[in-house]
Amino acid sequence: MQPLRFSVVIPVFNKWELTSACLRSLREFTPGDAFEVIVVDNASSDATRADLNPLGESLFGRQFKSIRHEINLNFAAACNAGAKLAGAGLYFFLNNDTLLTENWAPPLEQTLQNDPVLGAVGPLLLYADNTVQHLGVAFSSRGLFHLYRGFPATHPLVAKIRSFQAITAAAFLVHRDLFWEAGAFYEGYRNGFEDVELCLRMGKLGKKFTCAPSSRVIHLESQSPGRHDANEHNSELLHQRCFADYFPDYHIHGLRDGFQVVCDDSLGENLILNEKDDLALRKQVMSTRARSRAPDLNKLYRSIQENPYWLWGHETMGQELENGKKFVEAAVFYVKAFNICSTLSGIRRVLKIASIMGDAGLMKMSGEYLAKFLALTTDAACYTATLRRNMDVAARCRDNFLLRLYEQKLVELQKGKHT
Numbered sequence: 176m177q178p179l180r181f182s183v184v185i186p187v188f189n190k191w192e193l194t195s196a197c198l199r200s201l202r203e204f205t206p207g208d209a210f211e212v213i214v215v216d217n218a219s220s221d222a223t224r225a226d227l228n229p230l231g232e233s234l235f236g237r238q239f240k241s242i243r244h245e246i247n248l249n250f251a252a253a254c255n256a257g258a259k260l261a262g263a264g265l266y267f268f269l270n271n272d273t274l275l276t277e278n279w280a281p282p283l284e285q286t287l288q289n290d291p292v293l294g295a296v297g298p299l300l301l302y303a304d305n306t307v308q309h310l311g312v313a314f315s316s317r318g319l320f321h322l323y324r325g326f327p328a329t330h331p332l333v334a335k336i337r338s339f340q341a342i343t344a345a346a347f348l349v350h351r352d353l354f355w356e357a358g359a360f361y362e363g364y365r366n367g368f369e370d371v372e373l374c375l376r377m378g379k380l381g382k383k384f385t386c387a388p389s390s391r392v393i394h395l396e397s398q399s400p401g402r403h404d405a406n407e408h409n410s411e412l413l414h415q416r417c418f419a420d421y422f423p424d425y426h427i428h429g430l431r432d433g434f435q436v437v438c439d440d441s442l443g444e445n446l447i448l449n450e451k452d453d454l455a456l457r458k459q460v461m462s463t464r465a466r467s468r469a470p471d472l473n474k475l476y477r478s479i480q481e482n483p484y485w486l487w488g489h490e491t492m493g494q495e496l497e498n499g500k501k502f503v504e505a506a507v508f509y510v511k512a513f514n515i516c517s518t519l520s521g522i523r524r525v526l527k528i529a530s531i532m533g534d535a536g537l538m539k540m541s542g543e544y545l546a547k548f549l550a551l552t553t554d555a556a557c558y559t560a561t562l563r564r565n566m567d568v569a570a571r572c573r574d575n576f577l578l579r580l581y582e583q584k585l586v587e588l589q590k591g592k593h594t
Contacts, residue, residue, distance in 0.1 A: 177209040180284065181348065182261030185214045186253030187271045191222040193395065195230060200275040202234040211238040213260055214271075215253040218246050251360035251369040254344070258354060266354055270345040273300075274393040282390040283348045294357075294374065294382025295349040297342045298390035301328055308394045310386045311339040312371060315425040316565045316577075317443040318410065319371065322428055326483050328391075332432050338383045340421050344370030346392050353377060361416070365405035368413045375420040422572040430576070434484060438584045440548055441517040442561050444577065447486045456485060470495060479508075486515050493524065502532045510537075519548050558588055 183201065187194045194214070201212065212235050216223055224243075231239035242256055254268050265284070279298055287296045300309035305328045313322040319341070326333055344360075347370065357376040360369040374384055426436040429446035439445050448456070460474040470491055479488045493508035506528045513521040522544045529537035551558055562585050569577035 177207070179211055179263035180209045181265035181267050181280075182258075182263040183210060183212045183267045183269055184254055184257035184261060185212070185269050185271050186217060186250055186257065187214055187219060187223060187227075188217040188247055189219045189221045189223060190271065191219070191226060194223060194227070194271040197269070197271045197273055197275075198230060198234055200273075201269075204275045204277050204279055208236075208238055211235070211240065211262065213240045213242070213257040215257040216241060216243045217248055217253050218244050249362070249364070250344075250366045251362045251364055255359045255362065258351075258359065261351070264351050266349050266351055268344045268347040268349075270394065272395040273346060274395075276391045276393065279390045279392055282387040286385065286387045287348055287350070292381070292383050293385060294353060294377035294380070295342060295347055295384050297346050297348065297384075297386045298392040299328070299333065299386055299388045300343070300346060300392055300394040303393055303395070305329075307333055308396055309343050309345065310388065311337055311384070312341040312343065312374075313425040313428055314340060314421050314423050315444055316423055316568060317441070319421075320425075322425070323483075327480060330481070330483075334388045335432070336385060336388070337428065338385055339374075340378060340384070340424060341371045341374035342384045342386060344373070345394055345396075353380070353382070356380065363412060364409050367406060367409040372413060372417055375417050379420060423568065423574065423577060426577060426580075436576070436580065437516060438580050439517045440519050440552060442551070442558070442565060442581075442584065443517065444580065445516045446484050447516055448482060448484055452482070453485065453487055456482065457487065460488075484515055486512055489515065490521075490524075493528075497528060502528055506532065506534070506537065513544075517544075517548075519545075519552065522548060555588065559585065562588070 185194070185197065198212070212231065214227060214231060216227060228241055231241060240260060242260065244253070244256075248256075258266055265287070267283075283296050283298060287293055297309070299307070302308050307321070307323050307326045307328060309321045309324070310333060311322045312319055321343075323330075323332060357373060357380060359373070361372050362369075364372070423444070425446070426444045429436055433449060433452070434446040435449045436444055437447055456478050460470045460478055461468050462471045472492070472495060475488060475492055479485055479492060482488065489508045489512035493505045493512060496505035496508065506525065509521070509524045509528055513525055522541055526538065526541040526545055529541055551561065562581050566578055566581045566585075569581060
């Protein structure tokens with residue numbers, strides 16, 4: 176028998192249809208038998224209970240193992256349990272809401288083996304519509320998130336190799352010895368941020384992280400019941416345990432990739448197209464028909480798809496659609512514009528279009544955002560305190576760019592320009 180190249184550890188809780196599809200894709204797109212598959216069932220009550228072992232054994236034979244817990248021990252404990260049973264020198268942690276694609280494994284193995292500084296490597300995770308779900312974790316003053324989420328997979332920036340402080344464990348290849356040396360997954364989290372803390376602990380051992388864009392995996396994302404129920408708990412726990420171990424880097428990635436960094440009305444740093452690219456795109460999409468300069472909507476739409484951080488493009492498309500009484504479509508672009516750069520004017524546009532449509536859910540969400548913004552921007556003491564906290568973080572990290580960005584925002588406040 177060939178020595179095992181890697182052990183695949185898959186935690187599951189119900190959603191048998193996802194687990195079944197994941198296992199079948201793993202078998203289809205992983206040639207040979209030099210790997211094992213370990214599925215850890217967190218007390219599923221659906222068909223997983225009866226069908227897991229028969230399917231696993233039919234696909235992988237003796238290289239398939241399973242563990243069943245009688246209560247749901249959550250992601251971290253399930254992964255740790257599977258890792259204890261794993262026999263290979265590499266662990267590949269994998270969500271069951273994923274679909275492997277052709278040649279997914281070699282780029283991950285080669286990337287990890289060829290760079291001793293790497294602690295772990297992941298594939299490019301894509302939504303089913305071929306847009307980015309994950310290519311690395313970015314940190315900002317407002318928290319952490321997936322860098323360039325929603326970008327088309329064909330965008331040049333998606334193929335760029337980067338170093339990150341953390342990547343997701345939804346698909347995560349790591350050396351066995353390093354995994355245990357770093358302490359495995361901390362089991363105090365509830366299905367979130369345990370992967371971030373593990374990466375940060377590996378980072379203290381001198382490791383970095385990356386995604387290999389030539390390895391591609393479809394990620395349906397957040398399919399486990401109650402996946403986001405503990406977001407607040409997890410965020411607070413990460414802050415308590417690891418605040419000193421990470422630093423804001425969203426703006427660093429953006430600056431390296433040619434974006435402009437702005438401080439928006441929520442006092443977070445955001446990325447938009449730089450002025451040169453913005454003006455060039457505006458000229459391309461403007462027409463000279465009927466005396467007035469109006470955007471060519473076909474060109475505008477294509478340009479937005481190719482430039483997801485083009486704020487003016489999203490706002491203009493929303494306005495044109497609203498003028499044409501296409502309110503549902505307009506709302507999509509207004510929401511995207513607000514997500515690019517969170518401004519008072521942006522959330523007011525969303526609230527207005529939601530009111531026109533009578534969309535109670537969007538009205539509630541945008542109304543809550545507007546109330547938070549108004550509470551922040553009309554309370555000078557709160558506004559100043561938030562800015563100074565951000566400035567303190569920038570000073571602690573010796574990030575002069577961020578420090579200047581927030582100092583400028585403070586000057587605007589003192590001049591009465593913050594509302």
